[in-house]
Each structure stands twice: as C-alpha cells, then as structure tokens.
Amino acid sequence: MGTASDRGHVADPWALCPAPLGYDWLAALDLSAEDDLIEADRVDVRxxxxxxxxxxxxxxQPGRWLAADRVQFTHSSSAYTAEGSVRYADPAVALTADRAQGRGDRSAVTLDAVHYRLRGLRGNGEAARATVEGDQARLEQLTYSTCDAPDPAWHLRARSVELDRERGVGVARHASLRVGDVPILWLPYARFPIDDRRQTGFLYPTLGYSDESGIDVRLPFYWNLAPNLDATLTPRVLGRRGVLLDTEFRYLTAAHGGRIEASWLPDDDLLGRDRGSFRWRHDGRLAEYWRVHADLNDVSDDRYFEDFGDSLQGRSISLLASELGVFGRGPGWRASIVARNWDLIDPLLSDLNEPYRELPRARFGLDRAPNASLRFGIDAEAVAFTHRLSGLESTFQRGDATRFDLTPWVEFPFERAAGYVRPRLAWRHTGYSLSHDWLSDLDDCPLFDCGFAPPPFFPNRSPSRSTAITSVDAALNFERSTSLFGDAMLQTLQPRLYYLRVPYENQDDLPVFDSRELTFGFDQLFRTNRFSGADRQADANQLTVALSSRWLAQADGRERLALHIGxxxxxxxxxxQLPFQPVDRRSGSAYVAGADLHLGDRWSIGLAQQWDPEIDSTLLSGAQLSYRGDRGALANVAYRYRRGVLEQVDGSFVLPMGAAWRWVGRWNYSLLDESTLEAFGGIEWQGCCVAWRVLGRHYVRNREGDTSNALFVELELKGLGSLGRSTEDFLQRAILGYTD
Known part of the structure; x- marks a missing residue:
C-alpha cells in the first residue's frame, strides 16, 4: 500500500488513540551508548x-538495547540466549518476546513469540519469529495493524514481512487484509510504509455514484519513481460508461517543476466514442530574471467536463485556454512573450464566439524613477491574432491581423506623509496590419441574409489610433488613535480625487479582438481605460471622488475594519463604445461601496454594494458572514446579486461533534431561477485507526439546467496510505475556508 497521509480534521492522525500498552519502558530508554555494555544483578560461571x-x-550497544530476566553468554563466541520478559529496542522498532538469540558483535538478533511496535508510527502486531540486523528486519507468521490489540478494527496477516528501515518500506508476502475477522482482500505481495516517506503502492479506493455515470469506483496506484518524480495511475470503473484511466505525473528539479494530467475512456458505453482530457502545467526558472510558464489543455468533446467534472464551476467551463510563455522581470523593467490558444467547449455556442488566438503576444514595460519627483516609462505590446474561421469560405470568416500598442508616459509625483499628488502624461498609439480577409465588400453579407449582424469589414488595411492620456491622482492621509469594540485602534482616513482626460477619437474603423468592457468595481474608479485590451481606448473627461478608512489594532497591526466608497x-x-453599443450619456457612474469587518479571530463580515442613481436601482450587492471555530469548525452565509444576471443565497458549514464526528454541508440556491444550483451534506467519523466518510450531492450538471445526484463513500484504514481523496479535494473547492 502507499504512503500514509491523514488529511482529516484531527491535526494529529493518532490523536484519538490511547497510549500504547506494555511499552512504558520506552519513555526512559537511552540508545546513545557509545560502547558495548552488559549489566546484571548476578553473574554465575557455568x-x-x-x-x-x-x-x-x-x-x-550503539543504537540498540536488549533486556531480559536471564541471559546465558558464551565469551569465546560472544553468543547469547535471553529468556524471560525479553525486550528489544532500536531507533525504529521495539519488541517484546519470550526468547532471543544473538551475538555481541552487533550481528542479527532473532526473537521468538514476538509482539512488536514500529517507533514513530503506530504499526504494531505479533509474529512467531523476528530477525533484526542493522536496518533490516524480517518477521514470520505475523499480523500488522495501526489499531491497538487485542481486537484491532483491521489488520494485515502475512506469511512474512521484510522491513527496510533505510528505505522506510515494508514488504508483505502472502498477505490478507481483514476488517475485524473478515478477510476482504488477499495480496500475494504488498508494500506499505513504516515511516512518513512516500512509497509506491495502492492508495485508498473510493466508491461513488452519480445518476449519469452510475457506480464510480476508483483504485489509485501511487508510483514513487524518484525523490523528485512520482506518478499516480487511477483506474476508474464507471458502471454505465466503462473503465476510465486517470494519470498524474509530477516532477521537480532545482529550477523546474510541473504536473501532467491525462484521462482516457475508450468507447464510452453511453456515447459510443473515445473520450479524454490532457493538461500540462509547468513553471521553471531560465535565468536570474527569466522564467517559463506553460498551461496546456485539451479535451475530447464539449461535454467532457459536464460528465466527469467534480465541481459546479468546472462543469460550466465555456472556454478552455492554453498558454506557453517566457516572462522576465528585473529592476525597473518587465517583458514577456506568450502564445495563447482557446478551445470553445460550450455546445450551445458556435465558433463565432471563440476568442482570437494570440500567436504570440509580446509585451515590454519600463518603469524608472531617477529621483523622487520624476518617474517615466513605456508600455509596449505586439500581438499576432488568428482565428479558427480565418481564411474559410464562410459568410462569417474571421481575418488574421497584427496589432501594435505603444504607450510612453511620464509622471511627476509629489509624495509626503500627509498625502500625495501624481500628475501623469501619456501618449497611446495603436496600429494594425489586417489580412485580406477583412477587406471584403459589405454587400457580400446583407444584414438580413447573415442571420444576425454582419461581420466587420475594413477598407483600410492599416488603421491606427493615437490619443493623449492625462491624469492627476491626489490623496490626503489622516490618522488618529481611537477604539473599536473596546480595543485600542489606529484609524486612517484617505479622501482621494482622480481626474482623467482622454480626448475623443472615432474608433469605429478599428477591429475588436480582445477588448471587453471591464466589470465595474472600486478599482475601476482609478483606471485610465474602462475597456480591456487595446482595441478601444475610452474617451474621458471625468473626476473620481473616493473615501476609504481603515481601523488597525495597535496591539498587532492587524486590520479590523475597512470601509470604502466612491x-x-x-x-x-x-x-x-464597442460595436453596436449606444453612447453612454450618464452624468455619473454607480456608487461603489464596501466594508470588511473582522471580529477577533473567529467572525468576519464582508459587504459590497453598487447603486446607480441614474435609474435609482442597485446594480450589484453582496454580503458574506463567516465564522471560524475550534477543530476546523466553520460556517459561511452569503448573498449575491447582479441586476438581471443572478441572485443567489449560499450557505456552508463544517460542524465537529466531539473529537470523532464531523458534519459538512452546503446549499447554493438561485432566487432568480427558483432552483437549487448545488446542495450536499455529509458525515465523517474518525477513530484511532479507521475513518469513514459519506457525502450526498444534488447539483446542476450542465448549462441546460439538468440536475443530477451523486454519492461519495470512503473507508480509510490509517497507515495503509493515501495521498489524496476525492471528498477532501471536493470540499476544499466547495466550502470557503475548508482546510484538511
């Protein structure tokens, strides 16, 4: 079996176990002897x-100790035989026996009728005979368990076991795994850990059920290839689909590390075709200032995540991104070159909705401050765009293009403890080189013959835009000593003004590759552009007025309350505007406000609000209350609202009941749709050497709103090893603040 690794709510996996009986003598034992020594009350010459x-x-002897009621010792051969309450110990194992034989030259010791305990791990059992020599031990006709005798909840019974303490592994031959007295598994050969090092072997099997796939049985096998290389192979038997193989390979070097994950299901019984997924994540250091990053993804079909994903977010993925890039950052500069590809995996969308591929996107930024009153720099970008529909003989073909974006800037900051003023001047130039695919005649696609709005056509192959950007950012800083809930506090108050001026430039002749209107929030109050990307530079003649305040505990400097509005x-x-969007004639944006309150170390409250005075309506609202208790207890209650898009309530909890029991649950409900998005509940019991978990789940499984039910069941026999379990991974994603 694989490495033991408990990830439950008890920090010490053996905290629920009583002290081992019969080994009180270990506590005072000293193995630091430097020379051989024999002590006895009486010595008779025979x-x-x-x-x-x-x-x-x-x-x-150095590193080992043996005691008994009687020892017969032969001086010429240094052989001895010990009888009566025999006890043996070394740094790895402790044994009691009826009889022991050995030699004083530190060679093998053989013990009969043995009860043993692995030190540093709760592994224990009985054996007909044990032979210990150096870092090696062999036990015959034995039992092994991490439970306490005489009635272990589970145990391994084997003809023989070899323990290699140098490698931290045990090998059992002709073994049977028993729960109580019932054999549940026979193993001609099995490996198991005898310390905390990772070992090759089978991990905990998991059992689950879902409406669409039926019974779901997983039997992971962990392969410890090297200290810096490992792999996990997981055959997954799906009752209604067949056998899926999940694989994970991890590697780590001094400069690089990564993970490769792949899944393969040949001939899905429900759909009649092969299905699978692939992901490679890699991060590495190339030089002092340079690193490489890769995140490559692929799936066989649009419904893969709906059928095999474990989370609500994973099942709603519409776009699958892949990127490979080199990134550099040094004193006053940054640079990158990244290739990015998109795969559309939403079956309800067409290829027209797929973003442009960036093959590649190169960026360079310079930021220098020769003195306290001057900063200057440049932001530059070049992107080569291409699309899946590029060059196709299609009404909705998409053309290739290259875009260049250059923004030199200079800033004259005036910084003082009481506040700051930061005037900035910038000039932004964006130019394009369009392929011939963009230069068709608009008459080729009349509005009503295309099904919807026609694709853009640009008679100018090299359109461009240049505009000045002027801004002034100013703030004052105030502080005072005060109190909050009886605790001494330092309160800060910062009024802030941000003026932005960008002259209007008609940009209707520019294509749109990656520009979108950014989600409005507090940070947007201080940006020079309300659009992402470089295809649109917003015009502006505007003033931001904002106020923020923080309460910091004078005892430890921790933030207890933060407020902002603007x-x-x-x-x-x-x-x-973006194409087909009307001019915005509002006199002001929505008000943005937020608050974060921390009541001690247990309670926290977060509030967010956006209110539009033009329509006298709330655009966005959010509230969250969280509690963190002892032994992993937690509770979250949240409300989320975005006008015309969503309105949800969400509650989750982890509730320990004593030292052994724990309940978990979550309910996510859409008030807009009057339906449950996800609900689950589960229970865990953890004993000294056994734990089990049961989790039931109801969830929306696809974009059409179809629902499904699932069941997870796990039995953990502590000490036989696990590196990961699906319920723990699922709960970490589903419950805010959940820790294993």
Missing part, C-alpha cells in the same frame, strides 16, 4: 567461558 546473568540484565462624475458623454 563453564570454562559460559556465564549466566540474572536479574535486570541489559545489553547495550463614484465617477462624467463631464462629457462616453462616446467610445
């Missing part, structure tokens, strides 16, 4: 060089 030692006999006032209409 022959020419045969001695009988009786009464508290102890044989001490709004943008527009002095001109917002004329630059």
């Amino acid at each position: 022959g020419k060089d045969v001695y009988l030692l009786e009464g508290g006999v102890e044989l001490r 709004q943008i006032r527009y002095f001109d209409d917002l004329r630059v």
